[in-house]
Amino acid sequence: MVVKIRNGFNEELALHGYKLILLVFLVVGQWCSAQNKPNIVFILADDAGYADFGFQGSKDFKTPYLDEFAKESVRCTQAYVSAAVCGPSRAGFLTGKYQQRFGFEENNVPGYMSTSGVTGDDMGLPLDQRTIANELKQRGYTTAIFGKWHMGNADRFHPTNRGFDDFYGFRGGARSFMPYDETNKIDKNENRLEQGFGNYLEHKGYLTDVLADRTNQFIAQNKDRPFFIYLSFNAVHTPMQATNEDLDQFPNLTGKRKQLAAMTLAMDRACGKVYDQLKKLDLLDNTIIVFTNDNGGPSDANASLNKPLSGTKANHLEGGIRVPFLISWKGVLQGNTTYGNPISLLDMYPTFSIIAGVEAANLKGLDGVDILPFLKKNKSGRPHETLYWKKENRAAIRELDWKLIRYPDRPAELYDVSKDNAEKYDLALQYPNRVRAMYKKLFQWELGLERPKWQLQRKFEGKAAERMDAYSAPKIRMNKD
Incomplete structure (x- = not known):
């Protein structure tokens, strides 16, 4: 029996067939494209000293895994954070913007005094700000954060509401490395260990090791698709807690x-676990790994060293804002090399986004830049000619190699950080015109910022000044010739 099919029906059937074939090709193409996208692993230490790693010259501390990783990496010798304290620095990394633009000035959340009507746990990374996790998730990445969040305690600020598919960590800014129990009482609700959203369950063992183990589980589960991992250690932030085995070293x-030293050794071991997992699963050749720190070491709180830099966490001397930085991408970046021009953690958003396939023209309103062309030496010049920092009355501007620091309790200071990274020789009297011009440029930048949405008590400003003076090189004020 012959079945005659009318032309119209035949054409309609053919059209549906073409659409089906096109859909199949589209899905397969997207799948293939996703497979080719490199994985991204961003590892952030907390309150580490600039000099407290073997690859940074330490003779006291043992960091064998990171030292080996440094041999495979580009080490950026002038890497900066956008804030000298934890929360705002992380807000800058997550958004690729100076956090002062959206009112998250150099004050952690929850703050003391609100200028926007929000209080307590309602203070957090504003919901109108897009994160790098949002960007990468839209590009087909599975996204996860392990460890410290510190971007707001309320549910609406939760990592799983800010672009992360998976979360294992705590919402606050610092917690015990040991499990909370009857002998180790929890101090704040935001420091409870949380898996996913609202599932609170304390860990067993030492938290730094546990975060690495959970990261490795995620890698194993997602090895066949592109992933973005934000491994956000609370090490080596206080409380000062280490295992006896590590102390014995x-x-x-x-x-x-x-x-x-023991806490740093544990963090180094955790980084090694993650690296070994990537190697075991044959993912290293298609994975970008970054290791860095969120701000300078608080030498008074945890005995960290920032030498040869002056200053510490919470001030705008180099020791508060310049951090160790390693980046590795096998086959793309040349290992065991250094890069000497200033970069910023603000640069991670555009760099990761472009790697994931975002067109540079579509990245609007960012303060960071794509640093890969500079690291690959395909592009000359500097990623940044000017960088800024601000906390209320205190602020700093770096323009090329000149750095101006503005204080509330003393005259502004001027340094040539290319020759004086200890910021010992104040050149403000020698170059009054430069001081004036940079002061005005800093003020013009401030005019485009939002008012801080929350602040700390003023007494903390005094403590920051005391810490700065205690851990700064003796100042030599250079007069005019």
């Missing part, structure tokens, strides 16, 4: 310095 150290 430093018989020649005492006190906080011994505790810090």
Whole structure:
């Protein structure tokens, strides 16, 4: 029997067939494209000292895994954060913008005094700000954060509401490295360990190790699709807690310095676990790995060293804002090399986005830049000619190699950080016209910022000044010739 099909029906059937074939090709093409996208692993230490790693010259501390990783990486010798304290620095990284643009000035959340009507746990990374996790998730990445969040305690600020598919960590800014129990009472609700959204369950063992183990589980589960991992250690932030096994590795150290060395060793081991997992699963050739720190070490709180830099966490001397930085991408970046021009953690958003396939022209309103062309030496010049920092009355501007610091309790200071990274020789009297011009440029930048949405008590400003003076090189004020 022959079935005659009318031309109209035949044409309609053919059209549906073409659409089906096109859909199949589209899906397959997207799948293939997703497979070719490199994985991104961003590892952030917390309150580490600039000098407290072997690859940074430490002789006291043991960081064997990171030292080996440094041999495969580009080490950026002038890497900066956008804030000298934890929360705002992370807000800058997550958004690719100076966090002052949306009122998240250099004050952690929850703040003390609100200027926008929000209080307590309702203070957080504003919901109108897009994160790098939002960007990468839209590009087909599975996204996860392990560890410290510190972007707001309320549910609407939760990582799973800000672009992250998976979360294992805590919402606050610092917590015990040991499990909370009857002998180790929890101090704040935001420091409870959380898996996903609202599932609170304390860990077993030492938290730094646990975060690496959970990261490795995620890698194994997602090895066949592109992933973005934000491994956000609370190490080596206080409280100063380490295992006896790690403490025993430093018989020649005492006190906080011994505790810090042991905590750093545990973090180094955790980084090694993640690296080994990527290697075991044959993912290294298609994975970008970054290791860095969120701000300078608070030398008084955890005995960290920022030498040869002056200053510490919470101030705008180099020791508060310049951080160790390693980046590796096998086959793309040349290992065991250094890059000497200033970069910023603000640059991670556009760099990761472009790697994921976003057109540069579609990245609007960012302060960071794509640093890969500079690291590959395909592009000359500097990623940034000017960088800014601000906390209320205090602020700083770096223009090329000149750096101006503005204080509330003393005259502004001027340094040539290419020759004086200890910021010992104040050149303000020698170059009054430069001071005036940079002061005005800094003020013009400030005119485009939002008012801080929350602030800390003023007494903390005084403590920041005391810490700065205690850990700064003796100043030599250079007069005119």
